[in-house]
Amino acid sequence: MLIAIWAQDKNGLIGKNNRLPWHLPNDLRFFKATTINHTLVMGRKTFEGMGGRPLPDRQTIVLTRDKNHQATNVLVMHSLEEVLAYDQETQGKTFIAGGSAIYREFLPYCKKIYRTYIEESFExxxxxxxxxxxxxxxxxxxxxxxxxxxxxxxxxEIYTRIDA
Structure with a gap:
């Protein structure tokens, strides 16, 4: 099952220079507890913004158009279809973890949302x-x-798709 997970400020901001614009340790703990032992899908820039290494105890998929991109201890995929096939094959929870273009591409296929809503404005x-x-x-x-x-x-916040 595809699930989107993100944190945003009250204006919908989710990032600054491929990193989080705020420091909220409780949200990081929530993200870890929610995604542990599951799969994370993210774009190359988001992955590199996290230090270019997979998070422990999660299968990481880096989605990139660069056919030559390589990364250690992650699955590198190049299309939405590859990720959808992986999700069907594993039949587990596959969390879409950013960035903006990745969310836009995968949201039509997500059945659930985990959103941390921060009542502040950031740059x-x-x-x-x-x-x-x-x-x-x-x-x-x-x-x-x-x-x-x-x-x-x-x-x-947790949302489910009404037609799911």
Whole structure:
């Protein structure tokens, strides 16, 4: 099953220079707990923005148009169809983890969304693509804990596709 996962500010911002524009350790813990032992799909720039190494205990797929791209300990794929075939074959949870173009390409195939919504505005250069929210139903919304390390008001949200 394809599942989109991301964090955004109140303006839909998701990145700055291929990195997160904020530091929110609780969101990183949520991302880890949600995706552990599953598959992550991301574009090459997002992968390189994370240091060019796969996250532990997750199968990482790097999607790139560069037929010569190589990366250690990841699967390199070159098309939506390859990823969809992999997802069907494994029948597990495949999390779409960015960037903007990857989300845009895969959202029509996603059955679930995990979104961290941060009630702040940040500076950046990458935004989540337009989403037809009428196709989605909010099934859970939980406010995250704020403290000195997590100073922003934020929510963990889970949506399912209405026709799923």
């Amino acid at each position: 950046g250069d990458a935004y989540f693509p337009e989403l037809a929210w009428g196709e989605w139903q909010l099934i859970e919304r939980k406010q995250g804990l704020t403290d000195e390390k997590n100073p922003y008001r934020y929510y963990f």
